Amino acid sequence: MKQLLSEMTDFNRINLKNTINSGQVFLWKKLDNYWYGINGQDILRVNDSGQIKSYQDYKFDFFRKKDNMEEIIQSISKDKTIRLAVKKYLGLRILRQEPFQCFISFIVSSNSNIQKIKFNLENLSEKLGKKVEFDKKEFHLFPDSKTIANSTIEEINSCGLGYRSKFVLDAARMVESKKINFEYLKKCSYQEAKEIIQTVPGVGSKVADCILLFSLDKLDAFPLDRWMIRILEKYYFDKFKLETKSITEKQYQDMHEKIIDYFGPFAGYAQQFLFKMERENYHKKWL
């Protein structure tokens, strides 16, 4: 009984450090004994056990604590590779981010790296986001869609986004004009949401999957970036084979279908565990 209880609590425990350092978020830092993170128009302060105090005092399940991790892990644990990743990084969670920030963040992420994405997003926040004080510390909130939509391409480009500047501006305008409605996207299926969000310039298959998985509750999204392709080639070459170097849209979709058939409806979690494990193996820096 006692052992059973401890096993149950293990599934519910969140490893904050691993979760923040898994390529999902970019505007987080540790100050004193807390992690602080920008989440749209809110700031989250989190202690090591995952308890949140927030600037706006919004109440929502950022850590997806209601996900049944025991069921999810059981569901995705199809082979020794994924079982090892889950075992090593138990406590790693998918986050439920504020959609607009997540949307812009992953448009900025394309063809880039974590250091630069972080640099770009910090610049954007400092330039266009509201400056606020929280816990006697200064922060910049993430700029809202209206502010970005009304800013100039030069302002955005001064944050170092390069050719992504125009994408970001147009993306924010699509949110303002309600062509992109996150509340609607949350309600529809993975397929439908993906088709809609890929109409945004700068949003292809991979970026779309990140947005869907990390902010729009699509746990069947499975972002296939260079790293995941490498991981699949290394551990799953017999299951998901890919001939060509660069992946086309159709190949991406076919691969996703096979992945869902294999890992099931919570495949997004499998992706996060595998990704984390392989990146750590290569001692990649996160923030």
Next chain:
DNA sequence: CCAAGGCCTGAATG
């Protein structure tokens, strides 16, 4: 439907 090339930019590689 696929392949090739270009794209901002900074760090890593030769």
Next chain:
DNA sequence: ACATTCAGGCCTT
């Protein structure tokens, strides 16, 4: 030093 390649892709031709 200096050129080339790569980095958590996407778009156009």
